[in-house]
Amino acid sequence: MIRITEIFHSLQGEARTVGLPTVFVRLTGCPLRCQYCDTAYAFSGGELKTIDEITEAVHALGGVRVTVTGGEPLAQPACLPLLTRLCDEDLEVSLETSGALDVSGVDSRVSRVVDVKTPGSGEVGRNLYSNLGILGPADQVKFVICDREDYEWSRFKLAEHALSGRVGEILFSASHEQLASTELAAWILDDKLQVRLQVQLHKYLWGDKPGV
Secondary structure, eight states, X not given: OEEEEEEEEEEOOSSTTTTSEEEEEEEOOOSOOOTXXXXXXXXXXXXXXXXXXXXXXXXXXXXXEEEEESSOGGGSTTHHHHHHHHHHTTOEEEEEEOSSSOOTTSOTTSEEEEEOOOGGGTOGGGOOGGGGGGOOTTOEEEEEEOSHHHHHHHHHHHHHTTOTTXXXXXXXXXXXXXXXXXXXXXXXXXXXXXOEEEOOHHHHHHOSOTTO
């Protein structure tokens, strides 16, 4: 059984498949408390479902792509067999994870989107840096930038862990309502940094609310 906050069909708002129709499976619960978190409603509550029920719900929404997210999905042990089951259903599967829990057991067919928590998140001490050493071309790393200090820290981590050219996508995102994306874009261009600037498309389309 897995505790689920919501399952919905929307456009992917972030990462490599931004703009593409995607089914989101949001698991309940997270051990982190990032100061910019926009899914605090997923910290508790939810409804227990079997993997069969979740898979049926995904297919009922016409899913081709599925993103398993949270909360922190890996906080529930049954997340790993769920990911494998979704892959076995010939779906294109990605996992959004905080980077605080071990991703080595995730099915190799899954694209792992791993956060690296910046100082501005308030949870920098929770980063499990061993995760970064096992990521490859199918995976993605995301830095949410709150200010210039976060930006410089993130640049250092890119070099320290030799992420450029090894990980499929390196994503820099301005923390919503804390840093303007235009300012972050200027820093990236000034430094000729080879990262992808991302904006949270779903917030521009529908605002900051659940189920979109």
